[in-house]
Amino acid sequence: xxxxxxxxxxxxxxxxxxxxxxxxxxxxxxxxxxxxxxxxxxxxxxxxxxxxxxxxxxxxxxxxxxxxxxxxxxxxxxxxxxxxxxxxxxxxxxxxxxxxxxxxxxxxxxxxxxxxxxxxxxxxxxxxxxxxxxxxxxxxxxxxxxxxxxxxxxxxxxxxxxxxxxxxxxxxxxxxxxxxxxxxxxxxxxxxxxxxxxxxxxxxxxxxxxxxxxxxxxxxxxxxxxxxxxxxxxxxxxxxxxxxxxxxxxxxxxxxxxxxxxxxxxxxxxxxxxxxxxxxxxxxxxxxxxxxxxxxxxxxxxxxxxxxxxxxxxxxxxxxxxxxxxxxxxxxxxxxxxxxxxxxxxxxxxxxxxxxxxxxxxxxxxxxxxxxxxxxxxxxxxxxxxxxxxxxxxxxxxxxxxxxxx
Amino acid sequence: xxxxxxxxxxxxxxxxxxxxxxxxxxxxxxxxxxxxxxxxxxxxxxxxxxxxxxxxxxxxxxxxxxxxxxxxxxxxxxxxxxxxxxxxxxxxxxxxxxxxxxxxxxxxxxxxxxxxxxxxxxxxxxxxxxxxxxxxxxxxxxxxxxxxxxxxxxxxxxxxxxxxxxxxxxxxxxxxxxxxxxxxxxxxxxxxxxxxxxxxxxxxxxxxxxxxxxxxxxxxxxxxxxxxxxxxxxxxxxxxxxxxxxxxxxxxxxxxxxxxxxxxxxxxxxxxxxxxxxxxxxxxxxxxxxxxxxxxxxxxxxxxxxxxxxxxxxxxxxxxxxxxxxxxxxxxxxxxxxxxxxxxxxxxxxxxxxxxxxxxxxxxx
Numbered sequence: 001x002x003x004x005x006x007x008x009x010x011x012x013x014x015x016x017x018x019x020x021x022x023x024x025x026x027x028x029x030x031x032x033x034x035x036x037x038x039x040x041x042x043x044x045x046x047x048x049x050x051x052x053x054x055x056x057x058x059x060x061x062x063x064x065x066x067x068x069x070x071x072x073x074x075x076x077x078x079x080x081x082x083x084x085x086x087x088x089x090x091x092x093x094x095x096x097x098x099x100x101x102x103x104x105x106x107x108x109x110x111x112x113x114x115x116x117x118x119x120x121x122x123x124x125x126x127x128x129x130x131x132x133x134x135x136x137x138x139x140x141x142x143x144x145x146x147x148x149x150x151x152x153x154x155x156x157x158x159x160x161x162x163x164x165x166x167x168x169x170x171x172x173x174x175x176x177x178x179x180x181x182x183x184x185x186x187x188x189x190x191x192x193x194x195x196x197x198x199x200x201x202x203x204x205x206x207x208x209x210x211x212x213x214x215x216x217x218x219x220x221x222x223x224x225x226x227x228x229x230x231x232x233x234x235x236x237x238x239x240x241x242x243x244x245x246x247x248x249x250x251x252x253x254x255x256x257x258x259x260x261x262x263x264x265x266x267x268x269x270x271x272x273x274x275x276x277x278x279x280x281x282x283x284x285x286x287x288x289x290x291x292x293x294x295x296x297x298x299x300x301x302x303x304x305x306x307x308x309x310x311x312x313x314x315x316x317x318x319x320x321x322x323x324x325x326x327x328x329x330x331x332x333x334x335x336x337x338x339x340x341x342x343x344x345x346x347x348x349x350x351x352x353x354x355x356x357x358x359x360x361x362x363x364x365x366x367x368x369x370x371x372x373x374x375x376x377x378x379x380x381x382x383x384x385x386x387x388x389x390x391x392x393x394x395x396x397x398x399x400x401x402x403x404x405x406x
Numbered sequence: 407x408x409x410x411x412x413x414x415x416x417x418x419x420x421x422x423x424x425x426x427x428x429x430x431x432x433x434x435x436x437x438x439x440x441x442x443x444x445x446x447x448x449x450x451x452x453x454x455x456x457x458x459x460x461x462x463x464x465x466x467x468x469x470x471x472x473x474x475x476x477x478x479x480x481x482x483x484x485x486x487x488x489x490x491x492x493x494x495x496x497x498x499x500x501x502x503x504x505x506x507x508x509x510x511x512x513x514x515x516x517x518x519x520x521x522x523x524x525x526x527x528x529x530x531x532x533x534x535x536x537x538x539x540x541x542x543x544x545x546x547x548x549x550x551x552x553x554x555x556x557x558x559x560x561x562x563x564x565x566x567x568x569x570x571x572x573x574x575x576x577x578x579x580x581x582x583x584x585x586x587x588x589x590x591x592x593x594x595x596x597x598x599x600x601x602x603x604x605x606x607x608x609x610x611x612x613x614x615x616x617x618x619x620x621x622x623x624x625x626x627x628x629x630x631x632x633x634x635x636x637x638x639x640x641x642x643x644x645x646x647x648x649x650x651x652x653x654x655x656x657x658x659x660x661x662x663x664x665x666x667x668x669x670x671x672x673x674x675x676x677x678x679x680x681x682x683x684x685x686x687x688x689x690x691x692x693x694x695x696x697x698x699x700x701x702x703x704x705x706x707x708x709x710x711x712x713x714x715x716x717x718x719x720x721x722x723x724x725x726x727x728x729x730x731x732x733x734x735x736x737x738x739x740x741x742x743x744x745x746x747x748x749x750x751x752x753x754x755x756x757x758x759x760x761x762x763x764x765x766x767x768x769x770x771x
Contacts (some may be wrong), residue, residue, distance in 0.1 A: 039530075042531055042532050043530070043535070044534055044535065044538055149415050150415075153434075153437070153752070155416075221528060222528065331502055340623070366530070367531050368529075368531065368594065369528070369600055370524065370527040370528065370529035370595075370598065370600045370601050370604055371528025371529075371605065372600055373751060373754070374437050374751060375754045376603050376604075
């Protein structure tokens with residue numbers, strides 16, 4: 001193994017892991033702020049505005065608060081498991097990021113090839129399912145070891161819920177794997193490029209099954225029964241405080257990001273532009289598409305700002321800064337300085353756009369829906385989603401057989 | 407060696423959705439409710455006993471603190487009781503303004519109920535929408551009497567003062583925007599499948615049970631019993647107003663929701679009528695400076711947003727009542743909660759508490 005191989009296969013992935021573990025929590029802190037802002041917009045209120053300009057430092061304040069809070073452990077709790085549970089939850093959630101490709105083209109940095117994913121496992125999708133099943137342990141152990149009745153009920157609910165929804169989750173992805181002929185996340189996206197359409201078209205039922213199950217799997221509204229605050233106080237994390245609570249929180253939001261990424265990869269063509277094979281739309285891969293989108297974003301920010309009473313606001317400024325950055329890169333691209341950066345940026349742009357949309361859908365759900373009841377949730381899972389997703393697999397197989405594709 | 411036992415769980419008194427300091431002892435078999443026992447009294451302040459050492463006009467602020475979500479209905483009931491004891495005739499203008507206030511209060515109270523009920527079921531946004539409109543009503547009350555929660559808005563024999571200038575126009579403006587706002591709530595709830603699943607057929611209270619437990623107000627009417635104090639025993643000129651009493655047929659949580667939603671519309675209708683034919687004149691009858699009702703007793707009921715609110719006063723002819731007793735609709739309606747919840751799931755308890763709309767200040771007195 002020469003030095004180049006050593007760096008490309010060991011050092012760079014380790015650096016990537018470090019970046020993912022460091023950056024994703026930061027993204028989540030601000031995702032939380034975005035969630036509060038969007039909910040605030042939906043609920044005719046202003047959302048955080050006190051800490052920093054338009055509340056931009058609110059996540060920092062929250063993080064500091066969580067870190068400095070007293071970390072209590074109930075007297076009758078199982079101390080070891082009580083401490084272990086949040087670690088399990090967050091570790092499994094973060095591990096899933098390993099097989100998420102953010103763009104399609106490897107690029108070179110100081111002469112070394114860097115891939116925009118940490119690992120391209122040939123069983124990527126299976127790995128994701130396995131890892132998300134392990135995440136249940138965090139919640140189950142946390143709820144059980146707290147030795148509190150509300151936590152216990154919350155943990156039982158969430159175990160039942162997550163195990164039930166694992167099944168349609170897996171079946172919904174089988175259709176995609178059959179079409180792509182692979183379980184590797186990178187190969188699935190590439191197969192969508194060669195087939196010429198996003199898998200949302202042939203797999204629309206699979207998509208709905210997957211997304212609904214995934215919302216349930218991440219315990220978000222309208223399936224947030226494990227932490228149903230109006231019934232179970234806070235469910236499995238009732239007894240948690242400080243950093244341990246923050247870890248559960250981090251796990252939940254990481255799972256949201258992972259789920260949105262999987263939806264994007266499996267059904268919406270990952271880093272691909274819309275209609276990836278239509279030449280007439282090739283301009284969508286230009287550097288100035290992100291640019292124009294950011295300008296549009298700035299315009300949206302201005303509109304939203306009018307809603308808040310006019311003036312500059314972070315959405316607008318952020319989008320403008322991004323547009324400036326994109327403009328710079330586009331100029332550099334024209335000048336032939338960094339030819340490789342445009343496919344990468346374009347890929348990352350489309351990927352981020354799609355993931356952001358699904359994250360927004362999560363928040364949208366939260367602003368709209370009441371909560372399911374335990375038995376109704378089970379009915380939805382077992383009576384609707386599982387038959388639907390199994391039927392989807394069968395129909396996909398039959399159609400593939402009839403069309404002579406294997 | 408192995409045995410199963412029911413889980414006994416304490417819901418409250420510090421619990422996000424027991425609406426104050428209600429404590430429920432639930433006996434659970436898994437998620438299913440085998441039995442439940444409400445434990446009340448955490449907010450008992452002895453208002454009835456306190457009233458025995460207050461003059462008649464000093465009791466009215468105490469009534470504010472009974473049902474603090476609908477204080478004006480309490481004021482109205484108490485003043486009505488004393489007026490009846492003294493045989494006072496309240497001027498028509500005061501009666502109409504009282505009706506406007508009471509119906510605005512009904513809307514405000516139902517808005518609070520709707521917001522918290524939806525919040526209990528997990529629908530967060532409705533809460534903010536209803537509070538936006540409740541705010542308008544509270545502003546109206548503030549303009550009228552200076553307070554936003556405990557109004558002390560009436561006086562025995564009428565009102566302290568006439569309404570401020572332009573107040574009726576502000577009420578009319580509210581009536582104009584309110585139907586559109588109600589549509590916003592209904593868009594989020596009335597045909598929402600999850601909401602229907604959470605409320606239809608949940609916590610059913612049969613008409614027979616409702617009557618047996620003495621339930622009153624919207625929960626009674628949702629069970630299909632046509633009894634509204636405003637129609638049955640009209641007070642404060644309610645007999646002059648045209649309005650419908652909405653009735654349910656199944657007695658489930660969804661019917662109680664529909665009944666209250668319709669009551670808000672009917673309240674708007676009543677207010678509009680009252681504004682249209684608001685009489686001119688005095689707002690206070692001739693009342694002696696020291697209120698000393700003749701010896702005797704009186705029982706006066708009003709339809710508060712929560713149900714039949716009764717006031718029983720025994721006078722011995724002195725400055726202070728000999729005995730005061732309040733019939734608290736929350737207290738009586740709460741008795742039906744175990745009947746509604748038995749056999750249901752934990753999540754239904756929350757829906758049921760929300761749908762009977764209790765106020766613990768009223769319940770514990």
